[in-house]
Amino acid sequence: MKLGHYNKLRIVRFTDHGAVLDGDGIDVLMPKKYTREDQHPGDEVEVFVYLDQSDRLVATTEHPYAEVGQFAYLRVAWTNRYGAFMDWGLTKDLFVPFSEQRHHFMKDKSYLIYIYIDDQTGRIVGTSKLDRNLSTDFPDVKDGDEVDVLVWKKTDLGFKVIVNNAYEGLIYDSEIFRPVTIGLRLQAFVKNVRPDGKIDIILQHSGRQLVDDISEQLIATLEANGGFLPYGDHTPPEIIAKEFHISKKAFKRTLGALYRQHIVTITPEGILLNATD
Numbered sequence: 001m002k003l004g005h006y007n008k009l010r011i012v013r014f015t016d017h018g019a020v021l022d023g024d025g026i027d028v029l030m031p032k033k034y035t036r037e038d039q040h041p042g043d044e045v046e047v048f049v050y051l052d053q054s055d056r057l058v059a060t061t062e063h064p065y066a067e068v069g070q071f072a073y074l075r076v077a078w079t080n081r082y083g084a085f086m087d088w089g090l091t092k093d094l095f096v097p098f099s100e101q102r103h104h105f106m107k108d109k110s111y112l113i114y115i116y117i118d119d120q121t122g123r124i125v126g127t128s129k130l131d132r133n134l135s136t137d138f139p140d141v142k143d144g145d146e147v148d149v150l151v152w153k154k155t156d157l158g159f160k161v162i163v164n165n166a167y168e169g170l171i172y173d174s175e176i177f178r179p180v181t182i183g184l185r186l187q188a189f190v191k192n193v194r195p196d197g198k199i200d201i202i203l204q205h206s207g208r209q210l211v212d213d214i215s216e217q218l219i220a221t222l223e224a225n226g227g228f229l230p231y232g233d234h235t236p237p238e239i240i241a242k243e244f245h246i247s248k249k250a251f252k253r254t255l256g257a258l259y260r261q262h263i264v265t266i267t268p269e270g271i272l273l274n275a276t277d
Helices: 207-224 237-244 248-260
Strands: 006-015 018-023 026-031 044-051 057-060 071-080 083-087 094-097 110-117 124-127 146-154 158-163 167-172 185-193 199-202 264-266 271-273
Touching: 006 026, 018 044, 018 057, 026 044, 071 146, 094 110, 110 146, 146 167, 158 199, 207 237, 207 248, 207 271, 237 248, 248 264
Parallel strands: 026 057, 094 124, 167 199
Antiparallel strands: 006 018, 006 044, 018 026, 044 057, 071 083, 071 110, 083 094, 110 124, 146 158, 146 185, 158 167, 185 199, 264 271
């Protein structure tokens, strides 16, 4: 059984308070509101295990926004003189001590934190001091890999991101063609892994795959607009970025490929989708 994670545990017995589960020889209470009438002793249930207000092991069928060992963008539900309490999707809020706040947390504001088990108290807590919780191993990703990224913070070059819940990455401003905000989680692609282990990230495929992806999007948009779109060489890059989330260069390359395949006709007014037999 792992504290702060999902576990498959067996029901031992039922009491007035709920179901008692076998947590590797330790009784874990699943409160009555999480039990079902069709459950019986011996059944296995998948539950999230954490500590209640009295530091007793409890199991819940609720789903937290993140587990121990993960990063998450969470809202401050309330504060007191000891720290902040974050809404992480469970009945009991997640505690972030003042000592683990990079800046003073404010109620109803959201912050990026890392969830861990405090060595001294054994409790699940959070910290906004993220750097020390990123992996120091060389990344196990390569150019072109699709990865999960969590937008971390803005820099002069672009946005720092956390890649696959482990590594530091960067999306350059010059390669962002869609809205990006702190706390946004999205799928992206590895452009380059640097010698120092830092990862350059792009939000779309590159090369031939990018052209194929944009081609599908452009054809679908043409079909949805009666076979015509008022875009072309005359369209400003910012309009292309807003409408298609790509660069003007990528748009022109895709448009050229569709033209050579006789899928579209390019006119001074825009793009026409050619009729198919």
